[in-house]
Amino acid sequence: MINSDIELIGLSKNYGANKIVRDIDLDIPQGEFVSILGPSGCGKTTTLNMIAGFTAPTSGQIRVRGHDQAGVPPERRKIGLVFQNYALFPHMTVGENVAFGLKMQRKGRAEIDNQVEKSLRSVHLDHLKDRYPKELSGGQQQRTALARAIAPKPSLLLLDEPLSNLDLKLREAMRIELKEVQQELGITFVYVTHDQEEAMAMSDRVVVMHEGIIAQVGSPRAESYQSASYPAAAK
Amino acid sequence: MSVLALKADKRRPHGPSRVQQFLPLFPPSLILLLFFAIPMGMMVGLSFQQSDASGLTLASYERFFSDQFTLMGMARTVVMSGLVAICVTIMAYPVAYFLARSKSRWRALVFALAIAPELAGVVLRTYGWLIILENQGFINNALIWLGVIAEPLPLAKNMFGVVVGLTHVILPFGILSLLTSLQGVDPNLEKSAQILGASRASVIRHIVVPLTVPGIVSSMLLAFTMSASAYATPAILGGAGFKVLATMIYEQVLFYIDWSFAAVMANVLLVMMLIVALIGTRLEARLHQKLHT
Amino acid sequence: MNQVVSALFWVSLVLVLTFITLPLVVVMAASLSPTAVVTLRPWEWTVQWYGDLWTARWLDPFMLSAQLALIVSIASGVLGLLAAYVVAYEKCPGHAAIMSFLLSPLAVPQIVKGVAIVLFLSSAGLYNWLGTPGLIAAHIILTLPFAVRMIATAMFNFDKNLDRAGQSLGASKMDRIRYLLLPIIKPGVFSGMTFAFIISFNNIPLSVFLVRPGETTLPITVINYIEYSLDPVLAAVNVASLLFVLGVIFIFEKIGGFSAQIHGGSK
Numbered sequence A: 001m002i003n004s005d006i007e008l009i010g011l012s013k014n015y016g017a018n019k020i021v022r023d024i025d026l027d028i029p030q031g032e033f034v035s036i037l038g039p040s041g042c043g044k045t046t047t048l049n050m051i052a053g054f055t056a057p058t059s060g061q062i063r064v065r066g067h068d069q070a071g072v073p074p075e076r077r078k079i080g081l082v083f084q085n086y087a088l089f090p091h092m093t094v095g096e097n098v099a100f101g102l103k104m105q106r107k108g109r110a111e112i113d114n115q116v117e118k119s120l121r122s123v124h125l126d127h128l129k130d131r132y133p134k135e136l137s138g139g140q141q142q143r144t145a146l147a148r149a150i151a152p153k154p155s156l157l158l159l160d161e162p163l164s165n166l167d168l169k170l171r172e173a174m175r176i177e178l179k180e181v182q183q184e185l186g187i188t189f190v191y192v193t194h195d196q197e198e199a200m201a202m203s204d205r206v207v208v209m210h211e212g213i214i215a216q217v218g219s220p221r222a223e224s225y226q227s228a229s230y231p232a233a234a235k
Numbered sequence B: 001m002s003v004l005a006l007k008a009d010k011r012r013p014h015g016p017s018r019v020q021q022f023l024p025l026f027p028p029s030l031i032l033l034l035f036f037a038i039p040m041g042m043m044v045g046l047s048f049q050q051s052d053a054s055g056l057t058l059a060s061y062e063r064f065f066s067d068q069f070t071l072m073g074m075a076r077t078v079v080m081s082g083l084v085a086i087c088v089t090i091m092a093y094p095v096a097y098f099l100a101r102s103k104s105r106w107r108a109l110v111f112a113l114a115i116a117p118e119l120a121g122v123v124l125r126t127y128g129w130l131i132i133l134e135n136q137g138f139i140n141n142a143l144i145w146l147g148v149i150a151e152p153l154p155l156a157k158n159m160f161g162v163v164v165g166l167t168h169v170i171l172p173f174g175i176l177s178l179l180t181s182l183q184g185v186d187p188n189l190e191k192s193a194q195i196l197g198a199s200r201a202s203v204i205r206h207i208v209v210p211l212t213v214p215g216i217v218s219s220m221l222l223a224f225t226m227s228a229s230a231y232a233t234p235a236i237l238g239g240a241g242f243k244v245l246a247t248m249i250y251e252q253v254l255f256y257i258d259w260s261f262a263a264v265m266a267n268v269l270l271v272m273m274l275i276v277a278l279i280g281t282r283l284e285a286r287l288h289q290k291l292h293t
Numbered sequence C: 001m002n003q004v005v006s007a008l009f010w011v012s013l014v015l016v017l018t019f020i021t022l023p024l025v026v027v028m029a030a031s032l033s034p035t036a037v038v039t040l041r042p043w044e045w046t047v048q049w050y051g052d053l054w055t056a057r058w059l060d061p062f063m064l065s066a067q068l069a070l071i072v073s074i075a076s077g078v079l080g081l082l083a084a085y086v087v088a089y090e091k092c093p094g095h096a097a098i099m100s101f102l103l104s105p106l107a108v109p110q111i112v113k114g115v116a117i118v119l120f121l122s123s124a125g126l127y128n129w130l131g132t133p134g135l136i137a138a139h140i141i142l143t144l145p146f147a148v149r150m151i152a153t154a155m156f157n158f159d160k161n162l163d164r165a166g167q168s169l170g171a172s173k174m175d176r177i178r179y180l181l182l183p184i185i186k187p188g189v190f191s192g193m194t195f196a197f198i199i200s201f202n203n204i205p206l207s208v209f210l211v212r213p214g215e216t217t218l219p220i221t222v223i224n225y226i227e228y229s230l231d232p233v234l235a236a237v238n239v240a241s242l243l244f245v246l247g248v249i250f251i252f253e254k255i256g257g258f259s260a261q262i263h264g265g266s267k
């Protein structure tokens, strides 16, 4: 029955007369690493914002594990988010940043400490727990943002061009790390990028977006494309 | 997360309702309304009334504009403010220029020196000038001791003393206003002009000053409005004979208890300020247009 | 020629800086001079005048001014936060117009605001508002626009992505205000409050209408005293209140950390 994590059904967004996202259908199963690939301005961020709950769709539906999300505020969607500019809380240490989500769930002290430790270890930042964001390099900030997003154990993580502010070398190293984290946790990743190589290197499935519609859906590797059991969701 | 909770939330996208959204504005607005907007309206109304007559009348305004004493006070206010505007701008310019261009370690010190007096308050500074300028003051004592003069110079309790005191009070604002303007002028413009053989003097005359005309204008207007509405400095350094609008208003309220005449004076001062501000914004917009097209 | 211009520039800079510091130095020296004649010979200096400050004549007005400034500063901080929140953070419909309304007292000279308030209180029959309650209200009208402007600037600069990040981590609106917005704009709030404190503590043009016997602020007490005497105790009062203001700034800075913001500390 329902083993898809998110379903987008006829999802559209208009800003005035501009149709930014047009009638998107997409089905993402639990644990998949999906990339949304497309040129700048094609509506990727808008789509992500609708899934996260920051933007209300003009029409269509978003379902998470079978539940319609209309009217559910972002803070109750339990969806992790990694921003392009990281959006780290400047007045909190790395540890406090990572603990924030757990603190909001009113978790106990011991559980928070334990989970922060674990998240930081999985992004190799356990030694920088007491630093402030401005004392970190770009790559370290990026990893802090990732640790912060995964600490409350969301079942779904949205990443909006998370590597685009890093230099090429670091970007390639981070791809591997991100993929490792995703496999280790087994959670669904929706990864937005305009870099084709990046999308190909990391994802189970690539959704190509163009001017607000899904132009193409496919596997990055021919053999897995063959064995892919999910039907293409494009119209 | 229960399905019911989700349903209940459907009503609103997210964010509070309109009324809730405006609720925090209520206390600050109420205070502004009660102690600013209503009193201002009342004061304007009062200026058109007479205690012995009902209905609206221009009598108090007629009195204001036909009275030698008040007209002199108004003229004095304008002259005083004009002089202060000129003094502040001329004195602020070199300091602002230094602050805008210098990279030396003295910069922080000069900045602190320029701004710190603002913390001291008007009373301290005006009192300082009083003991410097008065007849038995610092300057007169020194000059008499040196034998330069026999009788003390009249430095305080007159226009001179007030202009000196106000210039000192307003100078930091002039420096900040010119500094903003000078920081907007690309230092490379000056360098390239110098490479082309222009002398220091002509770089300043033909490049720096013309490009900072908007800053000069706003510094002068700021100094003018601040002087025209200043109360303490004219009251202390001006002495009994030196009456400007601000000190006259005070006397009307507290000594003559003539409210409607006080209201007229206050309105005249207010309108004067608004006119200067209007001219200022017009002029700045025009200058801006001229420099940036 | 270039040397002449250069020399002129440096001379004028030094002269202006001397002009700026002169009255402050003279008041300091006067407060330490044994007689009304200011002496610059430090070996003759005495602190006797500071001893004379510990009388009700100076202490009462000082206490009134300090309490007034504290109340006004806290009220401006709280009211400014409320207003700035709606205007700059929520960006409610018509926020630009509301902002203009909140800043409108700035366009009116203090002396005019003072007349308006005293006429209003008198004609409304609120005679017992003259004195401390009137002083508080008038000073708040004076300082609130500055506080609103400073706090609103801090809120405009608050990165909305931080809010979204907080939201995606499950923070409710209240949590976001408490853990993200307030700590991040704290320096802006405290600089507004410090500003309000200084303006209120030093104010003359509004206070002059609202003080009454037994409820007189320190600056008004000083200018009334200047009218008939220039003895050095006045210099001591002025220096002492400047030191007090500097101390207050230091404390506010310790709590609010606004100099970090000025030097580009956060973000």
Ligand SMILES: Nc1ncnc2c1ncn2[C@@H]1O[C@H](COP(=O)(O)OP(=O)(O)O)[C@@H](O)[C@H]1O
Binding pocket: A015, A020, A038, A039, A040, A041, A042, A043, A044, A045, A046, A047
């Ligand atoms: N709030 C908004 N109001 C109007 N237009 C918007 C808004 N947000 C985004 N857009 C427009 O939607 C289009 C897609 O934006 P976005 O989803 O950010 O693209 P991408 O992330 O793919 O680069 C852009 O042309 C942008 O100008």
Ligand SMILES: [Mg+2]
Binding pocket: A044, A045, A160
């Ligand atoms: Mg985008």
